[in-house]
Amino acid sequence: MNRSGPKQVVWKRKLWLLLLIVSISTALFFIYDTIGFKQQIKALTPEHRKVLVIGHAGRAFFSPFNPFNPLPPNSMTSLLKALREDGADGLEVDVHVSRDGIPILYHDETLNTMSGGKGKIEDLPATKVLGLAYKGGWPYDFFQQEKIISLEDLLRELQKFPEFPYLHLDLRSYTPARNTYFARCVINLLQKYHYPIEKLTIVYAKPELLNAFRIAEPRAKLLLDISPDFEASLKTILANRLHGLVAEGKHINAAQIKLARYYHLQVVLFGGKARDTIYKMVLLEPDAIEVNNVKALRAMLQK
Numbered sequence: 001m002n003r004s005g006p007k008q009v010v011w012k013r014k015l016w017l018l019l020l021i022v023s024i025s026t027a028l029f030f031i032y033d034t035i036g037f038k039q040q041i042k043a044l045t046p047e048h049r050k051v052l053v054i055g056h057a058g059r060a061f062f063s064p065f066n067p068f069n070p071l072p073p074n075s076m077t078s079l080l081k082a083l084r085e086d087g088a089d090g091l092e093v094d095v096h097v098s099r100d101g102i103p104i105l106y107h108d109e110t111l112n113t114m115s116g117g118k119g120k121i122e123d124l125p126a127t128k129v130l131g132l133a134y135k136g137g138w139p140y141d142f143f144q145q146e147k148i149i150s151l152e153d154l155l156r157e158l159q160k161f162p163e164f165p166y167l168h169l170d171l172r173s174y175t176p177a178r179n180t181y182f183a184r185c186v187i188n189l190l191q192k193y194h195y196p197i198e199k200l201t202i203v204y205a206k207p208e209l210l211n212a213f214r215i216a217e218p219r220a221k222l223l224l225d226i227s228p229d230f231e232a233s234l235k236t237i238l239a240n241r242l243h244g245l246v247a248e249g250k251h252i253n254a255a256q257i258k259l260a261r262y263y264h265l266q267v268v269l270f271g272g273k274a275r276d277t278i279y280k281m282v283l284l285e286p287d288a289i290e291v292n293n294v295k296a297l298r299a300m301l302q303k
Helices: 004-042 076-084 151-158 176-192 207-216 230-239 254-262 275-283 294-301
Strands: 052-056 090-097 103-105 166-171 200-204 222-225 244-248 266-271 288-291
Touching: 052 076, 052 166, 052 266, 052 294, 076 090, 076 151, 090 151, 090 176, 103 151, 103 176, 151 176, 166 176, 166 288, 176 207, 200 207, 207 222, 222 230, 230 244, 230 254, 254 266, 266 275, 275 288, 275 294, 288 294
Parallel strands: 052 090, 052 288, 090 166, 166 200, 200 222, 222 244, 244 266, 266 288
Antiparallel strands: 090 103
């Protein structure tokens, strides 16, 4: 005689009950978390809400979820969507200078990682780089057909806005002998488009290239992309009379920022995709956040 039937029914009922309990518990957790987080946001002061929202390479980097982002960093669509749709106050872009002096936007050190090209941009003429298709791999390339653009391509588009957005230029240079050439090529282009100097920030990890920018444009705002050794980085900033620092949000604390403020330095943080990570950066009261999730930060700052 087969007695498995009733047992199977009981087992299935228990499984459905367990799934129901888990689903209800998960829903209650998210409701509780959302309510609690909204209360935290309400506690933000006007000083917290002054932070500038800067799109990190536009909409940041390829991301599978939270949020899904198939757009390459520094691509035109990514940059413009960050401004027009997500509410960014400005953009952070990564700038190389080609062998023949053309500033080009691309994040990584070599073209091998995100395109069909090979080598460093500074070793190639612009004609070998501009227009190369971005390669993000599966599934991103089903959703994007972006190509590598120049800084001038972006500046032409930014001219169409009612006013220029803030622009952070994160420099990508690997040959110190080119420092003067690099700085002059970038500054000449910015001057051609009459970009307001008060909305420009120049960022690099070594002071020598930043000092070359100071010579090319004495009014330029120069920030050091600091190392994990905060004390050594601070000494470099002060010794070279730089204007501030850029740090990954999770690698800096309130005491360090307070010390930077003591020396009247500007503080820019970068990173942050999850709302909790972004919220912790806001609490540190930086001047700007180069954020990986512009929409989340903008929503957080709404009163």
